[in-house]
Amino acid sequence: MPDDTNLYIDHADLRSEDFTAFEKLLAAHRDRVPCTDPDWESVMFAGHLSDGKWHEPSALFTPSRRSARAASAAEKSVLVYFDEDGRALPDRPRGPAPDSALATHLAEHLPLWSAEPCHLTPGRDLADLQDETWGWRAPWTTTAAPHDAAFLTGPAGERLLAVQMGEDSPLIVGAAVPEGLGGYNLGSVRRPGTVSLAAGAAPAALADAINDTLAPQYQRALWEARTVVMGFAAEDIRDLGAARSRSPWRHVETILANGPHLVTGIRAATVADDHLDPLVGPQLRTLHTTADTLARIQEIRTAWKEAAATAPGAESAPERRRLEELRDHQAWPYAVQLANGPLPDLAAHVTARIGAPVPDPDETARAARARSARRPTHASPPTGAAPATTPQPGPRRPTR
Secondary structure, three states: OOOOOOOEOOHHHOOHHHHHHHHHHHHHHHHOOOOOOOOEEEEEEEEEEEOOEEEEEEEEEEEOOOOOHHHHOOOOEEEEEEOOOOOEEOOOOOOOOOOOHHHHHHHHHOOOOEEEEOOOOOOHHHHHHHHOEOOOOOOOOOOOOOOEEEEEEOOOOOEEEEEEOOOOOOEEEEEEOOOOOOOOOOOOOOOOOEEEEOOOOOHHHHHHHHHHHHHHHHHHHHHHHHHHHHHHHHHHHHHHOOOHHHOOHHHHHHHHHHHHHHHHHHHHHOOHHHHHOOOHHHHHOOHHHHHHHHHHHHHHHHHHHHHHHHOOOOOOHHHHHHHHHHHHHHHHHHHHHHHOOOHHHHHHHOHHHOOOOOOOHHHHHHHHHHHHHHOOOOOOOOOOOOOOOOOOOOOOOOOO
């Protein structure tokens, strides 16, 4: 269940009378009759009726202006899911996920991967699980749970979701939404597909389908997504210029969430020819500066979080704003430096290599030396002449 305490009222703070009121308001919406409640006002309804049954119903309610809760709720609303008969489904207290035979099976047969069971309570849990699918349609609903489901985390940061709708149903494995991509438009990114294996398929077939097919697809899609959002964040920071007071911190968070992964991936995907390229080589030689700048922003964020948790009066709005302004003032010059740096361009340069077999480094080096030896040599410029320089491209502005 996501941490959205700033948006919604926790169901644990509600009474049984509140859920009765929600059901009454939903029924009035179904019957298209006027209905009011002294404590709650409806804001939005979702779902539809079929043969007298609700299909994935949910609703948003706010405390009535006449309600005593209105002042304490601080303009928050409550999100409620219902079953097919229109009964409210309160969010359960979040505890450990139930035992999962699927998670155990996957962990046994996928070395280097970890498996974690999913919460499958009808309502909020199943809606959250639907939101986790990346590029494929969830085969379950908010009222009808799958038989079993588990998250898979791979050695290269892959995040997959394995689902079995019935005990004898096929096992479907697809991409789960990557973390740290913010709210940017990723329409240009090619999402991975899914793999489906018959119930009881051989463990070797499962491992091959995930490691040889889905994992490389996920690595490429994740790399493309990180490259896109890094470019968007850099563009937004450049557009803001020196107006630090208007700088949305989310752009810096996007850089921190994706920048270190891109630096590591670029270093791993770089080949000898890249260092000899007159455009790429100089950018690669500044990559260590990019890594140091990312580390400095991370230090600033860590110090800010520690101060927000321990500083006297940090829970008050004025002190919280002061700490945020100090954080922005310290981090902004480094964010601008990264926005004008080579990271988005270098990430785009190696994109085609992500998820592909790693070339033999010795063979690559030999080929690069051979190509270098075949390049024609040029006469040195006359004494006193200015050396020729190669113009460096500026950072790309990604297409929204």
